[in-house]
Amino acid sequence: MPAKGGAEAVSELALIERIGARARRRPGTELGIGDDAALLSVGGTAVVTQDLLAEGVHFRRATTSPRDLGHKALAVNLSDIAAMGAEPVAAFVGLCLPPGGLSDDAADELYSGMEALAERYGVTVAGGDVTGGPALVLAVAAVGRAGDGAAPVRRSGGRPGDLLCVTGALGASAAGLLLLERPELAGAVPTPVAERLRAAHLRPEPRVGAGLALGRAGARAMLDLSDGLGLDGGRLARASGARAVIELDALPLAEGVAEIAAAAGRDARLLAVSGGEDYELLAALPPAAVEPAHRAVPGRLTPVGRLEEGVPGLVAVERGGAAVDLAAGGWEHDV
Amino acid sequence: MPAKGGAEAVSELALIERIGARARRRPGTELGIGDDAALLSVGGTAVVTQDLLAEGVHFRRATTSPRDLGHKALAVNLSDIAAMGAEPVAAFVGLCLPPGGLSDDAADELYSGMEALAERYGVTVAGGDVTGGPALVLAVAAVGRAGDGAAPVRRSGGRPGDLLCVTGALGASAAGLLLLERPELAGAVPTPVAERLRAAHLRPEPRVGAGLALGRAGARAMLDLSDGLGLDGGRLARASGARAVIELDALPLAEGVAEIAAAAGRDARLLAVSGGEDYELLAALPPAAVEPAHRAVPGRLTPVGRLEEGVPGLVAVERGGAAVDLAAGGWEHDV
Numbered sequence: 001m002p003a004k005g006g007a008e009a010v011s012e013l014a015l016i017e018r019i020g021a022r023a024r025r026r027p028g029t030e031l032g033i034g035d036d037a038a039l040l041s042v043g044g045t046a047v048v049t050q051d052l053l054a055e056g057v058h059f060r061r062a063t064t065s066p067r068d069l070g071h072k073a074l075a076v077n078l079s080d081i082a083a084m085g086a087e088p089v090a091a092f093v094g095l096c097l098p099p100g101g102l103s104d105d106a107a108d109e110l111y112s113g114m115e116a117l118a119e120r121y122g123v124t125v126a127g128g129d130v131t132g133g134p135a136l137v138l139a140v141a142a143v144g145r146a147g148d149g150a151a152p153v154r155r156s157g158g159r160p161g162d163l164l165c166v167t168g169a170l171g172a173s174a175a176g177l178l179l180l181e182r183p184e185l186a187g188a189v190p191t192p193v194a195e196r197l198r199a200a201h202l203r204p205e206p207r208v209g210a211g212l213a214l215g216r217a218g219a220r221a222m223l224d225l226s227d228g229l230g231l232d233g234g235r236l237a238r239a240s241g242a243r244a245v246i247e248l249d250a251l252p253l254a255e256g257v258a259e260i261a262a263a264a265g266r267d268a269r270l271l272a273v274s275g276g277e278d279y280e281l282l283a284a285l286p287p288a289a290v291e292p293a294h295r296a297v298p299g300r301l302t303p304v305g306r307l308e309e310g311v312p313g314l315v316a317v318e319r320g321g322a323a324v325d326l327a328a329g330g331w332e333h334d335v
Numbered sequence: 336m337p338a339k340g341g342a343e344a345v346s347e348l349a350l351i352e353r354i355g356a357r358a359r360r361r362p363g364t365e366l367g368i369g370d371d372a373a374l375l376s377v378g379g380t381a382v383v384t385q386d387l388l389a390e391g392v393h394f395r396r397a398t399t400s401p402r403d404l405g406h407k408a409l410a411v412n413l414s415d416i417a418a419m420g421a422e423p424v425a426a427f428v429g430l431c432l433p434p435g436g437l438s439d440d441a442a443d444e445l446y447s448g449m450e451a452l453a454e455r456y457g458v459t460v461a462g463g464d465v466t467g468g469p470a471l472v473l474a475v476a477a478v479g480r481a482g483d484g485a486a487p488v489r490r491s492g493g494r495p496g497d498l499l500c501v502t503g504a505l506g507a508s509a510a511g512l513l514l515l516e517r518p519e520l521a522g523a524v525p526t527p528v529a530e531r532l533r534a535a536h537l538r539p540e541p542r543v544g545a546g547l548a549l550g551r552a553g554a555r556a557m558l559d560l561s562d563g564l565g566l567d568g569g570r571l572a573r574a575s576g577a578r579a580v581i582e583l584d585a586l587p588l589a590e591g592v593a594e595i596a597a598a599a600g601r602d603a604r605l606l607a608v609s610g611g612e613d614y615e616l617l618a619a620l621p622p623a624a625v626e627p628a629h630r631a632v633p634g635r636l637t638p639v640g641r642l643e644e645g646v647p648g649l650v651a652v653e654r655g656g657a658a659v660d661l662a663a664g665g666w667e668h669d670v
Contacts (some may be wrong), residue, residue, distance in 0.1 A: 052464045
């Protein structure tokens with residue numbers, strides 16, 4: 001966390017000091033905040049990803065609490081590490097402060113949200129940068145290492161004949177967003193269910209354990225569902241040189257998604273296939289690996305389709321064997 | 336380089352594709368742009384750093400060309416890797432585009448500046464993220480590995496009795512900035528010298544080879560001079576639990592710094608000690624290591640002071656044995 005050209009306000013330097021004092025160093029991080037760079041034990045191969053979250057694009061401060069923002073900024077990066085079947089080690093947090101800075105309370109909450117998530121996954125906030133700027137922008141990089149006894153899982157290893165399986169349940173984040181935008185829909189489900197759906201959108205949980213288990217169980221390709229099964233399934237299929245078929249009726253819907261979708265006049269399964277930000281994992285498994293994966297993955301693992309020979313990247317969505325046109329359901333084609 | 340919540344404009348996705356198509360994968364990067372995360376061979380220990388550059392704080396688009404911005408954003412990160420005595424492997428580039436985006440030409444220039452520098456040091460642009468946003472912000476993370484036969488060099492290993500040595504020459508960036516702000520000063524030096532000074536400010540060169548050589552030669556502590564020898568020397572001294580003494584008359588001045596400082600009515604050596612962004616390396620060397628380091632380091636290596644027993648972090652600046660009060664020369668105390 002080097003200082004920048006003497007340009008920082010005192011508040012930025014004070015914030016750097018506070019972050020450095022609070023960040024706990026966890027196993028795998030030999031040297032954290034306070035030097036020119038961090039030193040991480042990664043056992044040969046480093047698994048590295050970076051994401052930006054910009055105010056007005058990925059979040060609004062009016063509707064996202066600093067704590068949730070800290071959580072989500074780290075969670076989406078840990079999800080990318082999980083999607084490689086890898087184990088996260090450390091995160092680097094670049095924080096561009098808006099004019100007027102952040103209040104001490106807001107900055108503390110943001111880092112508390114991040115530290116709480118980091119603690120659960122044994123991750124160290126090992127560095128980063130704080131600067132003033134024109135708006136609130138968070139840049140988080142995460143570094144992981146290959147899980148024991150398993151090579152990292154790329155997107156490109158899927159083969160025709162593989163089953164496509166998803167962890168957990170889908171549609172929760174999209175339903176949660178509907179609830180946040182249209183609070184009157186909340187009457188459609190019991191209060192704790194509505195709360196879980198909103199939480200799924202605001203504080204997604206990276207599937208670190210499931211990613212490691214899928215890698216060990218023999219997943220040939222994997223990614224995390226950030227843009228929905230339709231778009232992300234197409235990415236996996238294109239990278240793997242195969243065509244994907246998704247069976248809508250096989251999708252595991254999160255509790256309450258059917259009711260919220262109905263109240264909003266939406267098709268629940270189209271919401272689940274096209275809604276983003278579930279951060280569940282999509283894996284291509286050879287048939288023989290499905291049963292071991294079922295036993296190994298914590299929580300639910302559901303076959304939702306297959307890879308076939310055909311135009312690489314095409315995603316055919318079917319319902320009882322008949323093609324479904326997602327364009328009618330808000331589908332956006334990837335470029 | 337995962338997509339973000341379906342929120343990208345087509346231009347952002349197109350830019351991601353263009354970057355991915357142009358980024359050359361160099362040795363050490365097993366998997367670059369195009370998956371959830373990159374895979375890097377780092378041989379056990381990953382050396383990781385991250386920096387932000389925000390428009391209006393670190394640069395103005397009116398005075399910084401996109402090519403220079405791309406160069407500098409990567410250079411400051413490679414400099415941090417160099418300061419650990421490590422070898423850079425890959426960089427991750429988060430780009431928050433201003434309203435209206437960047438023109439195709441500007442985006443191409445920015446990445447050309449980065450790729451040209453990456454090529455020189457064998458670094459792969461292995462991932463990142465592009466998003467719209469309220470202003471131009473660059474977040475660059477760099478990952479390196481320990482140099483052959485040398486452990487990474489921290490800030491904290493210096494001991495009383497060590498000599499403080501700097502690579503290259505100082506003051507060039509500060510003099511270059513003076514030239515950019517006051518073009519009328521350029522008459523004080525020949526045109527090629529003025530051009531080199533401006534280039535030192537706009538396109539600093541990370542001292543990768545020198546950092547590796549200093550690590551092998553036995554440097555006990557090291558950092559890069561981003562904020563000037565005064566502030567950065569204090570950081571090294573504080574981390575090492577020692578007091579630093581800098582001898583002003585020993586400072587190696589870059590060619591033309593004396594003339595530009597004189598024309599601007601400034602003391603050249605105070606400019607060199609307090610001016611930032613030289614990105615030379617400051618190393619603490621035990622006396623026996625100075626001669627081997629001289630032989631090993633490409634370019635100049637100059638003893639400029641020493642570590643002593645005393646109040647940790649205090650930097651005493653002397654001129655011929657007499658104390659100099661830097662406060663009079665624009666000195667800002669670190670917090």
